[in-house]
Amino acid sequence: MSEEKTLNFLEEIVEADLASGKYASLLTRFPPEPNGYLHIGHSKAINVNFGLALKYGGETNLRFDDTNPVTEETEYVESIKEDIRWLGFTWARELYASDYFDDLYGYAVKLIEKGLAYVDDSSSEEIAAGKGTPTEPGKENKYRNRSIQENLQLFSDMKAGKYKDGEKVLRAKIDMASPNMLMRDPVIYRIKHAHHHRTGNKWCIYPMYDFAHGQSDSIENITHSICTLEFIPHRPLYDWFIEKLDIFPSHQYEFARLNMTYTVMSKRKLLQLVNEKHVNGWDDPRMPTISGFRRKGYTPGSIREFCEKIGVAKRENLIDLGLLEFCLREELNKTALRVMVVLDPVKLVIDNYEEGRTEELTSENGPDESMGTRTLPFSKTLWIEREDFMEVPAKKWFRLAPGAMVRLKSAYIIKCNSFIKDEQGYITEIHASYFPESKSGHEGSGNIQVKGTIHWVSAEHAATAEVRLYDRLFLSENPAAEEGDFKDHINPNSLQVIEKAYIEPSLKQATLNERFQFIRKGYFCLDPDSTENHLVFNRTVTLKDAWAKEVKK
RNA sequence: UGGGUUAUGGUGUAACGGUAGCACUACAGAUUUUGAUUCUGUCUGUCUAGGUUCGAAUCCUGGUAACCCAACCA
Numbered sequence: 001m002s003e004e005k006t007l008n009f010l011e012e013i014v015e016a017d018l019a020s021g022k023y024a025s026l027l028t029r030f031p032p033e034p035n036g037y038l039h040i041g042h043s044k045a046i047n048v049n050f051g052l053a054l055k056y057g058g059e060t061n062l063r064f065d066d067t068n069p070v071t072e073e074t075e076y077v078e079s080i081k082e083d084i085r086w087l088g089f090t091w092a093r094e095l096y097a098s099d100y101f102d103d104l105y106g107y108a109v110k111l112i113e114k115g116l117a118y119v120d121d122s123s124s125e126e127i128a129a130g131k132g133t134p135t136e137p138g139k140e141n142k143y144r145n146r147s148i149q150e151n152l153q154l155f156s157d158m159k160a161g162k163y164k165d166g167e168k169v170l171r172a173k174i175d176m177a178s179p180n181m182l183m184r185d186p187v188i189y190r191i192k193h194a195h196h197h198r199t200g201n202k203w204c205i206y207p208m209y210d211f212a213h214g215q216s217d218s219i220e221n222i223t224h225s226i227c228t229l230e231f232i233p234h235r236p237l238y239d240w241f242i243e244k245l246d247i248f249p250s251h252q253y254e255f256a257r258l259n260m261t262y263t264v265m266s267k268r269k270l271l272q273l274v275n276e277k278h279v280n281g282w283d284d285p286r287m288p289t290i291s292g293f294r295r296k297g298y299t300p301g302s303i304r305e306f307c308e309k310i311g312v313a314k315r316e317n318l319i320d321l322g323l324l325e326f327c328l329r330e331e332l333n334k335t336a337l338r339v340m341v342v343l344d345p346v347k348l349v350i351d352n353y354e355e356g357r358t359e360e361l362t363s364e365n366g367p368d369e370s371m372g373t374r375t376l377p378f379s380k381t382l383w384i385e386r387e388d389f390m391e392v393p394a395k396k397w398f399r400l401a402p403g404a405m406v407r408l409k410s411a412y413i414i415k416c417n418s419f420i421k422d423e424q425g426y427i428t429e430i431h432a433s434y435f436p437e438s439k440s441g442h443e444g445s446g447n448i449q450v451k452g453t454i455h456w457v458s459a460e461h462a463a464t465a466e467v468r469l470y471d472r473l474f475l476s477e478n479p480a481a482e483e484g485d486f487k488d489h490i491n492p493n494s495l496q497v498i499e500k501a502y503i504e505p506s507l508k509q510a511t512l513n514e515r516f517q518f519i520r521k522g523y524f525c526l527d528p529d530s531t532e533n534h535l536v537f538n539r540t541v542t543l544k545d546a547w548a549k550e551v552k553k
Numbered sequence: 554u555g556g557g558u559u560a561u562g563g564u565g566u567a568a569c570g571g572u573a574g575c576a577c578u579a580c581a582g583a584u585u586u587u588g589a590u591u592c593u594g595u596c597u598g599u600c601u602a603g604g605u606u607c608g609a610a611u612c613c614u615g616g617u618a619a620c621c622c623a624a625c626c627a
Contacts, residue, residue, distance in 0.1 A: 005567095006566090006567055006568075008566090008567095012569095031627090032627095033626085033627050035626090035627080065627065067626095067627080068626060068627075070626095071626075071627090123625095124624075124625050127625080128623070128624085131623055132623075133554095133555085133623055134554080134555050134556065134622070134623060135554055135555045135556095136555085136623095137555095138623090165625085166625065168625095169625055178556090179555055179556040179557085180555095180556060180557075180622075181555095181556085181622055181623050182622070182623095184623085187624090187625050189625085190625035191625080192625080206625095208624095208625075208626085208627090209626070209627050210627095212627095213627085229558065229559090229620080229621070230620090230621055230622080231621095231627095232557060232558060232621070232622090233556080233557060233558095233621070233622050234622095254558085256558095256559085256620095261564085267627095309565080309566085309576065309577080310565060310566080311565065311566045311567085312566095313559090313565090313566070314558070314559060315558090315559050315560065315619095315620090316558095316559070316560095316619070316620055317564085317565065317566095318564075318565090319564070319565060319577095320563090320564050320565075320577065320578070322564085322577065322578065323564080323565075323576085323577050323578085326576090326577060326578090327577095329589090329590095333589080333590060334590095338587080367590070367591095396588090398588065399588090407586055408586090409586060409587070410586070411586095413586095440586065441586095445586085446586090450586085451588090452586095452588080453585090453586045453587065453588095454587090455587075517587085517589085519587050519589085520587045520588085520589070521587090543587075543588095543589050543590095544588090544589065544590090545588075545589085546588045546589085547588045548588090549588095550588075
């Protein structure tokens with residue numbers, strides 16, 4: 001079977017540009033604004049930009065688009081860098097749009113000198129009104145015809161701080177009747193007397209996105225400037241500035257951003273979830289942020305694989321969260337250490353097992369023999385999962401029930417003799433007898449056939465831990481598209497905390513970067529909230545559960 | 554309603570005028586000391602109406618639908 005992978009449209013463009021000699025090498029950039037945390041949607045953009053460069057032997061710059069001092073903070077710069085590194089990518093240069101403020105100012109002066117920009121004294125409302133609507137052209141105002149000399153002076157005064165915020169702006173002089181609203185004399189510089197996280201108080205005028213992005217690309221000699229679909233209408237402006245300024249011609253290309261089921265992706269909505277305490281911060285494991293996924297136990301490889309699988313195209317999409325989970329399970333299944341943990345315990349007493357006796361049983365750590373084995377203490381009294389016992393077994397029930405037999409994983413086959421209920425009818429204890437000859441790994445262990453195998457922990461030897469079970473944050477597939485407030489669709493049971501789960505003793509040595517499969521229950525990892533005496537585990541993702549489906553039928 | 558972008562199974566993505574393929578999901582079966590994994594199989598698709606052509610998802614014409622654009626945000 002040949003592995004002939006077809007190219008996505010960006011790869012086709014790049015290959016054509018390289019083949020034609022338009023560019024000798026490839027240089028892309030990832031340009032986040034440092035005003036929030038990166039989410040899974042950004043990981044697609046990261047994968048596209050870094051992935052393309054990697055594939056074609058080029059480089060990728062990390063450029064912080066920090067042209068708006070009032071929303072941006074150094075804290076975000078650090079988290080963004082950490083997330084990109086964690087995903088496994090390395091940038092060629094760490095740059096900032098603010099590095100180019102002097103150049104950008106010079107470009108603005110050049111535009112004024114060419115009669116292509118003017119200072120406008122209108123209020124923002126007046127400017128908005130003057131732009132018209134998509135169906136009606138805008139109107140040219142009286143400031144549009146100021147002399148070059150006057151504009152130069154005024155712009156210089158703006159820079160010098162002679163005006164207050166909002167008193168004046170610099171606008172490009174393009175076409176107030178353009179069908180593209182963005183070409184109707186866009187504002188390119190505004191006054192903001194604000195402290196900038198890098199340039200401090202040096203500037204009180206700041207360039208707008210459209211006057212910073214393309215030029216920054218050009219200054220860095222970015223060959224392919226890749227962004228999302230909503231910037232398509234900006235492209236004519238992007239090209240206009242490059243042409244009028246006569247600078248290196250970077251080109252903009254657009255792809256469809258990632259949308260995923262059962263979550264929201266807009267920064268505004270994520271901020272709301274954090275601020276209104278629907279989650280416990282940006283790195284809450286229920287958040288679609290990179291830091292949230294990291295804390296939940298996702299691996300960088302699974303996210304990269306997911307980004308590869310979803311492809312790159314120009315059409316709107318809503319990708320099934322199940323695909324991300326598939327990528328995760330695919331990796332974790334190969335690498336996670338198998339351990340036994342009882343989340344919802346009920347006591348199991350082996351009547352014919354000697355009181356006080358303990359055996360060290362051997363169990364495999366994973367599917368691959370190279371992962372080795374460990375020992376597990378076994379004794380008369382065990383904890384098993386409450387849901388693994390049914391007083392009146394359902395049809396096709398393979399687990400424990402009165403008179404039924406199951407195997408205790410890596411141990412013995414047992415047969416249930418009886419069980420005890422309290423006055424409320426709650427089962428408090430199950431009694432069984434074991435078959436010594438059925439011991440795992442020993443001759444004759446397979447003489448008795450059973451359909452079910454369940455996990456267990458020795459009561460005497462078990463340690464305890466808190467376990468946090470996460471479910472999807474929203475009940476709706478596409479909460480942002482629902483009528484009304486997206487928050488009305490929050491899943492009230494997205495977090496279930498188990499205060500006291502019984503864990504096998506080996507788990508006391510768990511470390512933060514290890515991944516575990518709690519056999520039959522899912523994949524888990526240690527949470528940073530853990531202390532030596534209080535371990536906390538997060539459920540990364542469940543296992544597929546064919547029985548749960550059977551029950552639903 | 555002016556401009557722009559996009560339409561392929563439930564989802565995502567290929568096929569670049571010549572057999573509609575791949576992955577996820579779903580379903581069925583086999584294996585299994587995890588009802589996991591693994592393996593095998595099955596279902597389901599070219600927005601619509603015309604046209605060009607020996608042949609159209611692909612080219613042309615007309616519809617339709619979805620998304621984006623009227624911040625001194627990015």
